Amino acid sequence: xxxxxxxxxxxxxxxxxxxxxxxxxxxxxxxxxxxxxxxxxxxxxxxxxxxxxxxxxxxxxxxxxxxxxxxxxxxxxxxxxxxxxxxxxxxxxxxxxxxxxxxxxxxxxxxxxxxxxxxxxxxxxxxxxxxxxxxxxxxxxxxxxxxxxxxxxxxxxxxxxxxxxxxxxxxxxxxxxxxxxxxxxxxxxxxxxxxxxxxxxxxxxxxxxxxxxxxxxxxxxxxxxxxxxxxxxxxxxxxxxxxxxxxxxxxxxxxx
Amino acid sequence: xxxxxxxxxxxxxxxxxxxxxxxxxxxxxxxxxxxxxxxxxxxxxxxxxxxxxxxxxxxxxxxxxxxxxxxxxxxxxxxxxxxxxxxxxxxxxxxxxxxxxxxxxxxxxxxxxxxxxxxxxxxxxxxxxxxxxxxxxxxxxxxxxxxxxxxxxxxxxxxxxxxxxxxxxxxxxxxxxxxxxxxxxxxxxxxxxxxxxxxxxxxxxxxxxxxxxxxxxxxxxxxxxxxxxxxxxxxxxxxxxxxxxxxxxxxxxxxxxxxxxxxxxx
Amino acid sequence: xxxxxxxxxxxxxxxxxxxxxxxxxxxxxxxxxxxxxxxxxxxxxxxxxxxxxxxxxxxxxxxxxxxxxxxxxxxxxxxxxxxxxxxxxxxxxxxxxxxxxxxxxxxxxxxxxxxxxxxxxxxxxxxxxxxxxxxxxxxxxxxxxxxxxxxxxxxxxxxxxxxxxxxxxxxxxxxxxxxxxxxxxxxxxxxxxxxxxxxxxxxxxxxxxxxxxxxxxxxxxxxxxxxxxxxxxxxxxxxxxxxxxxxxxxxxxxxxxxxxxxxxxxxxxxxxxxxxxxxxxxxxxxxxxxxxxxxxxxxxxxxxxxxxxxxxxxxxxxxxxxxxxxxxxxxxxxxxxxxxxxxxxxxxxx
Numbered sequence: 001x002x003x004x005x006x007x008x009x010x011x012x013x014x015x016x017x018x019x020x021x022x023x024x025x026x027x028x029x030x031x032x033x034x035x036x037x038x039x040x041x042x043x044x045x046x047x048x049x050x051x052x053x054x055x056x057x058x059x060x061x062x063x064x065x066x067x068x069x070x071x072x073x074x075x076x077x078x079x080x081x082x083x084x085x086x087x088x089x090x091x092x093x094x095x096x097x098x099x100x101x102x103x104x105x106x107x108x109x110x111x112x113x114x115x116x117x118x119x120x121x122x123x124x125x126x127x128x129x130x131x132x133x134x135x136x137x138x139x140x141x142x143x144x145x146x147x148x149x150x151x152x153x154x155x156x157x158x159x160x161x162x163x164x165x166x167x168x169x170x171x172x173x174x175x176x177x178x179x180x181x182x183x184x185x186x187x188x189x190x191x192x193x194x195x196x197x198x199x200x201x202x203x204x205x206x207x208x209x210x211x212x213x214x215x216x217x218x219x220x221x222x223x224x225x226x227x228x229x230x231x232x233x234x235x236x237x238x239x240x241x242x243x244x245x246x247x248x249x250x251x252x253x254x255x256x
Numbered sequence: 257x258x259x260x261x262x263x264x265x266x267x268x269x270x271x272x273x274x275x276x277x278x279x280x281x282x283x284x285x286x287x288x289x290x291x292x293x294x295x296x297x298x299x300x301x302x303x304x305x306x307x308x309x310x311x312x313x314x315x316x317x318x319x320x321x322x323x324x325x326x327x328x329x330x331x332x333x334x335x336x337x338x339x340x341x342x343x344x345x346x347x348x349x350x351x352x353x354x355x356x357x358x359x360x361x362x363x364x365x366x367x368x369x370x371x372x373x374x375x376x377x378x379x380x381x382x383x384x385x386x387x388x389x390x391x392x393x394x395x396x397x398x399x400x401x402x403x404x405x406x407x408x409x410x411x412x413x414x415x416x417x418x419x420x421x422x423x424x425x426x427x428x429x430x431x432x433x434x435x436x437x438x439x440x441x442x443x444x445x446x447x448x449x450x451x452x453x454x455x456x457x458x459x460x461x462x463x464x465x466x467x468x469x470x471x472x473x474x475x476x477x478x479x480x481x482x483x484x485x486x487x488x489x490x491x492x493x494x495x496x497x498x499x500x501x502x503x504x505x506x507x508x509x510x511x512x513x514x515x516x517x518x519x520x521x522x
Numbered sequence: 523x524x525x526x527x528x529x530x531x532x533x534x535x536x537x538x539x540x541x542x543x544x545x546x547x548x549x550x551x552x553x554x555x556x557x558x559x560x561x562x563x564x565x566x567x568x569x570x571x572x573x574x575x576x577x578x579x580x581x582x583x584x585x586x587x588x589x590x591x592x593x594x595x596x597x598x599x600x601x602x603x604x605x606x607x608x609x610x611x612x613x614x615x616x617x618x619x620x621x622x623x624x625x626x627x628x629x630x631x632x633x634x635x636x637x638x639x640x641x642x643x644x645x646x647x648x649x650x651x652x653x654x655x656x657x658x659x660x661x662x663x664x665x666x667x668x669x670x671x672x673x674x675x676x677x678x679x680x681x682x683x684x685x686x687x688x689x690x691x692x693x694x695x696x697x698x699x700x701x702x703x704x705x706x707x708x709x710x711x712x713x714x715x716x717x718x719x720x721x722x723x724x725x726x727x728x729x730x731x732x733x734x735x736x737x738x739x740x741x742x743x744x745x746x747x748x749x750x751x752x753x754x755x756x757x758x759x760x761x762x763x764x765x766x767x768x769x770x771x772x773x774x775x776x777x778x779x780x781x782x783x784x785x786x787x788x789x790x791x792x793x794x795x796x797x798x799x800x801x802x803x804x805x806x807x808x809x810x811x812x813x814x815x816x817x818x819x820x821x822x823x824x825x826x827x828x829x830x831x832x833x834x835x836x837x838x839x840x841x842x843x844x845x846x847x848x849x850x851x852x853x854x855x856x857x858x859x860x861x862x863x864x865x866x867x868x869x870x871x872x
Contacts, residue, residue, distance in 0.1 A: 073490075073491075075489065076488055078491055079492075079493050143371070143386070143389060148472075151489050172472050173472055173486070175488070176489055183471065186370070424609050427596050427599070427601055427602065428623035428670070429623050430626035431626070439611060443613075
């Protein structure tokens with residue numbers, strides 16, 4: 001999945017339709033992907049880390065009704081909406097991004113917290129860099145990967161490091177949570193601050209002081225102007241319901 | 257019979273497909289121009305991130321082109337003139353970066369030159385340095401994807417060169433190196449130049465292999481395309497658009513400066 | 523600076539097998555139809571083509587010996603080459619072109635240029651020194667190419683159709699100039715040409731190549747007087763018949779005999795000029811003993827005269843005046859009688 005994320009900044013699961021870049025072309029992609037014209041179809045924009053749980057949820061929940069899923073960095077998704085993309089549901093990886101969407105008048109109703117993800121300090125299995133704590137991130141000779149400060153996982157990383165009082169020396173600032181995890185998976189970095197949900201069996205987690213722990217809240221809301229309001233509500237109900245909670249937990253999220 | 261005028265008798269059938277082709281090429285550009293934040297142009301272009309990325313892009317693309325020229329010309333010569341077993345296979349291999357998705361190219365580079373890679377491991381134990389996350393890695397990634405352009409252009413030019421000039425030079429007492437330097441190279445110079453320009457443009461626009469192999473860090477590995485990607489990821493579409501226009505402008509400027517007649521023979 | 527060359531080259535169906543012996547300072551005109559192997563021979567001599575079997579000694583030095591494996595590359599052979607389209611390096615001026623050989627051998631720039639300049643002056647093209655090849659006329663380019671070849675003082679000078687690229691009007695003057703320069707050059711020179719006049723003017727000796735073999739060689743006089751093959755005969759503009767002589771009569775075909783002015787015996791060549799042939803509508807009477815019936819096959823202008831090709835048991839070329847053509851009402855297909863006086867015939871052993 002990580003590799004695909006690089007080919008396009010947003011991985012798309014439109015049934016049978018490939019989507020285009022965000023930004024200026026967002027308007028066009030909205031049109032290409034619009035299930036929003038038909039009554040039973042809904043379009044869901046969700047943060048990249050939700051790819052597996054939401055895809056499985058969509059399969060289980062919709063009988064023949066179409067659930068068009070579009071994944072990407074939360075801020076990119078908000079940008080799409082701002083540019084006029086049609087969607088019914090928005091799920092972001094942090095409160096801040098959802099707040100941006102609310103402030104821009106893109107949301108109706110109140111967003112609901114449906115999952116929590118924590119940021120962890122991860123190392124490749126075997127810990128080649130000998131990382132024992134956050135302080136090691138300041139070591140020059142260590143290869144460290146972080147997310148871009150402007151994306152949710154990057155903002156979370158900044159908070160964690162600030163609380164712990166560490167001046168990290170990252171070697172790369174990836175634009176996507178999965179890209180960061182990818183660098184770790186490839187073994188090219190000795191440590192990275194990634195979401196717990198992106199940790200694989202080829203990695204190990206190093207503890208951080210409890211006061212520095214960062215938990216990001218995932219919020220879901222109905223998009224203003226959604227053409228399938230009822231479908232959107234049903235989807236959100238599924239997310240917060242038993243099926244959704246089970247799938248999210250399996251993926252590593254905490255559910256409230 | 258001399259041709260008196262440059263009257264082009266255009267087959268009517270060509271007009272519609274040509275217009276369509278032009279539309280495919282120009283509509284995205286028009287879209288960018290329409291959505292560009294003209295009032296913030298100066299602010300964005302002058303921002304640290306953009307300037308740094310621009311400087312880095314120009315530096316790495318030029319270095320990569322230099323490497324491609326120095327290594328590519330001899331390679332092209334071997335492909336055009338050499339006679340050794342496996343020459344056609346070699347030519348095929350040289351064009352692989354053209355068909356490889358750049359990200360796959362980046363992964364391949366990691367496998368070879370990454371910390372755990374075949375060459376990378378040796379490099380680390382011998383010199384203590386690793387390649388990923390360095391500017392050198394950017395140059396390597398760009399060279400990897402851009403080299404075929406130069407090799408193919410120069411090989412074509414060498415094949416088309418009249419070898420009798422080189423024969424005459426030999427009878428006059430010139431060594432093979434002198435022949436290459438004073439007779440062959442000036443003849444294929446237009447081919448070298450157009451290959452180098454294509455090479456430079458490809459290197460400038462390289463994204464997938466760079467971000468996979470070299471990572472993305474401002475000032476070190478974040479070239480213009482990576483800066484644009486980062487902007488999109490951060491939700492800053494305006495910066496992304498401005499950067500796109502910037503890259504197009506740079507490419508157009510370079511191509512306009514290198515005039516037609518320098519790149520086409522005769 | 524002499525040349526002794528025995529060369530054999532096999533290329534598909536084509537076989538070249540030639541022995542050349544050129545004494546110091548002489549000019550050989552190498553003649554032959556297209557495909558005879560002239561350019562192949564030059565390429566071998568210049569070092570641009572590896573022969574299958576060869577022994578070449580240039581000025582006493584063995585340059586190629588396929589038996590011992592000796593092979594001196596083109597670079598070290600000191601053989602000058604002037605090709606039909608001159609091949610002056612397009613990005614260098616005439617002066618830089620001429621200085622190229624010296625510069626390639628490490629002669630400093632200043633010296634190379636002054637030597638080159640003196641050669642250009644000697645060949646009468648000093649004024650074009652700074653011009654690019656595309657700005658030169660055919661004659662000027664030819665002289666610059668010659669200067670370029672001579673500047674390195676080669677032991678052997680090879681010229682491949684040196685005048686072919688010039689237009690007919692400038693040829694005579696350039697030809698005369700070239701003759702003069704070749705006379706001043708003290709190495710051996712081989713001029714390849716298909717133009718008989720050029721061959722005769724430029725060469726001290728003629729060598730005729732056909733199908734990869736030398737079919738005739740000798741002084742211009744010898745070759746033009748006594749052509750040994752049809753090609754040579756046509757080249758020098760003679761009628762050539764082959765026959766068997768017995769006293770004053772030679773049989774050249776089933777029902778064709780030629781009366782000779784002197785006795786001869788055995789296989790002979792019989793040559794006479796087309797101008798010596800008379801055409802008439804009926805069997806001629808008079809002192810001409812040789813008369814053969816035939817049909818007009820072709821007619822074409824030949825200077826002021828008309829050259830008529832007559833087919834028959836004794837095929838001949840006849841040069842007659844346009845007036846005569848009209849008088850005789852000649853046209854292809856018309857039957858004529860051709861006659862020649864025995865005294866106009868040259869006979870020599872085949």
